[in-house]
Structures are given as structure tokens and as C-alpha cells.
Amino acid sequence: MALTPEQKQKVSQWVAAGDNLSAIQSKLSTEFQVSMTYMDVRFLVDDLNLELKDPKPAVNPNDVSKAQPAPDKKAAAPAPAAAGELPEGEEALDEAPLDDEAALAEEGLPPAGASKVTVTLDRVVLIPGAMASGTATFSDGVTAKWIVDQYGRPGFTEVSQPGYRPTPEDAQAFMRELTLAIQGQGY
DSSP states (O other), X not given: OOOOHHHHHHHHHHHHTTOOHHXXXXXXXXXXXXXXOHHHHHHHHHHTTOOOXXXXXXXXXXXXXXXXXXXXXXXXXXXXXXXXXXXXXXXXXXXXXXXXXXXXHHTTOOXXXXXXXXXXXXXXXXXXXXXXXXXXXXXXXXXXXXXXXXXXXXXXXXXXXXXXXXXXXXXXXXHHHHHHHHHHTTX
């Protein structure tokens, strides 16, 4: 269906105001009684040489690589637990510390000894849905059990200090050590 120049101008205003394709589709239907599929609206916006505005990126609260330190550790909210915690009283079997200095050197990262964060990998993963699991000890002595799920998302299942948030440096060191540990196992 062809739109009039006035209708095209109105669509341009909606795009400039930050409306997404779904909102534009809805407004076309309600204001002009023009029924268009989502794809037709997409083509219309392209034909008018309009560019949709990107919404603000969502912040993932579980992304430890961008974690901000809490102003007061006592007032910090507890970290969300990942699915598949170990049943009470069970411990991970056969933890093996990993150290791959060659991989660190290739990536231009400091040697593992330069970081006070240690990561161990469980030899047997007992958590349903987890690809890998293990423990981490941060520079301030706080320990945590971690998992990486089948989609490659890391998370903590248990932390020895409720509400704990690692420093940004410890979070980066944890992610680096975790990556090396998992790559060392062929994942």
C-alpha cells in the first residue's frame, strides 16, 4: 500500500522521535487505518532513507567484567545465584588448579602469578546444565563456586561472603583466569 506524502512525513517524525518498528506499525494502524506487516514497515523506513535510533544497551547485572564496586560492602545486594547449585553437603570432586603461562604470554596478559585471583576447575561437573564448574578465590580471600552454563554464560552458585562484589580488577582477573582454565580443557 502506498502512503501519501503527509503520511510519509508523519512516519519520518515518529522515527526522529525514537519510535521502533513495532510502535510505527501500531501508529500506522491506529492513526491511518493502514495495516502493514512488521517487514513492510521495515521496508518503508528503508525506502524513506530513515535510520532508527538504537535503544540504550541493556546492562547485564551478571556481567562481572563490568562490575562496579559497591559503595558499602555491608549494604551491597547479594549476587544472584545461577541455576543448578550443588545440593547442600555436596562438594565438587577433584579440583585441578590450572596455569597456562604460554597462553597468557600469547594474549599479552600478565602471568598468572601477577594476579591474586585463583581459579580451579572441577574435573567432574555434577551440576545439571553446566558445561564447567569450579571455585575461585579472590585477592581478599573470599571464595566462590562458579559455573559456566551450556550457553557459555558464567555465574556464581555460592559465595563465602553474602553480598560480595569483587573489585573491577579482581573481576577482570577472574574472567581471564576462567577463560584460560576453560580453554585449557578444550572448550
